[in-house]
Amino acid sequence: MNEKARLSLKSKLLAELPSLRAFALSLAGSSDGADDLVQDTLMKAWANASSFAEGTNMRAWLFTIMRNTFFSKYRKSRREVQDVDGEAAARLVAMPDQLAHLDLADFRARLERLPADQREALILIGASGFSYEEAAEICGCAVGTIKSRVNRARRRLMDLLALSSIDDFAADPELTDSVAAVRFGE
Missing domain, CATH: 1.10.1740.10 (RNA polymerase sigma factor, region 2, helix turn helix motif)
Incomplete structure (x- = not known):
């Protein structure tokens, strides 16, 4: 114009x-x-x-x-x-997202500190949903060995995260779902 x-x-x-x-x-x-x-x-x-x-x-x-x-x-x-x-507005309170991301990053870092065989067994059983028998076949070891590795991994992970049970994550649904995916503390 x-x-x-x-x-x-x-x-x-x-x-x-x-x-x-x-x-x-x-x-x-x-x-x-x-x-x-x-x-x-x-x-x-x-x-x-x-x-x-x-x-x-x-x-x-x-x-x-x-x-x-x-x-x-x-x-x-x-x-x-x-x-x-x-x-x-006060009734619409939500937990800040950045804390969940930090907690999840902390969880992943602790998971990486597990010995490779324990981490592998825990991910196969917990996160991937394989049975103990299927995981044992994948890893080429006995079912009892997989059960032992998963148990040790769960205990070690709880120690690394300073948790007494999965309920310690109850306030954070995103992280609870991630932690529950590896099913430690069952």
Whole structure:
């Protein structure tokens, strides 16, 4: 848009301010709401000036923008919850995600500290869901050896994590699921 067209649009917008303000008051019901509605309308009109066809009714175009803006805000406000005192927000408390990631990273680091044969047995039985017989076949050892490795791995992992039972993870569902996946403490 060239400078002459911008000045022309600006003067046309300014000329419509009294009509826009009156219409906004009838929609919003308060002067503050009307002022906000007029401002939003002018901002949208200015941003979308290229969609205005010269020779058409500027007032009708602006009123349509205002009406659509008002009803969009109205529909949005119906979905919003008024929470002046913060009571509703206080009920929506969630544990911060970053702690779960740190706990999971700590768990993985401790899991890596297990001897390779114990870690392998624990992952096959706990995380992968193989039976003791299947795990023994995969590892090429006796079923009793797999059971022993899993038991030692579970005990060692609990010591490394300073846990007395899986219930120590109860406050953190993401980590509890990961730990439960290796089924230690059964």
